[in-house]
Amino acid sequence: MGVTCASATYCIGVGRLPSGDSLVEENLGGGWEIVHGAPNSSLGHVLVLNKIECSATTHCIIVGSLVIDFGAAEAFTHQT
Numbered sequence: 370m371g372v373t374c375a376s377a378t379y380c381i382g383v384g385r386l387p388s389g390d391s392l393v394e395e396n397l398g399g400g401w402e403i404v405h406g407a408p409n410s411s412l413g414h415v416l417v418l419n420k421i422e423c424s425a426t427t428h429c430i431i432v433g434s435l436v437i438d439f440g441a442a443e444a445f446t447h448q449t
Contacts, residue, residue, distance in 0.1 A: 375423035382429055383418035386449050391433075 370384035
C-alpha cells in the first residue's frame with residue numbers, strides 16, 4: 370500500500386482489497402473516493418499495487434507486481 374500527495378488538495382493511494390482486487394483512491398481535498406476503472410485481478414492473475422509517487426497531479430508512477438497463476442511474479446509499472 371502506498372499514498373502520495375502531489376499538492377495540498379491532491380492525494381492518491383494504492384493498495385489491495387480483501388477480495389484481491391486492486392484499490393486506487395484519490396482525495397481532492399474533500400475526502401477519499403475510489404477511482405473507478407482501476408486495474409483488477411483476473412482469473413489466475415493477481416495485480417498487487419505496492420507504491421505510488423506523483424511529481425504533479427497529472428504525472429504519477431505506480432509500482433507493483435503481477436502474480437501469474439499464483440506462481441511467478443512479474444514487475445509491474447504504470448506511468449500517467
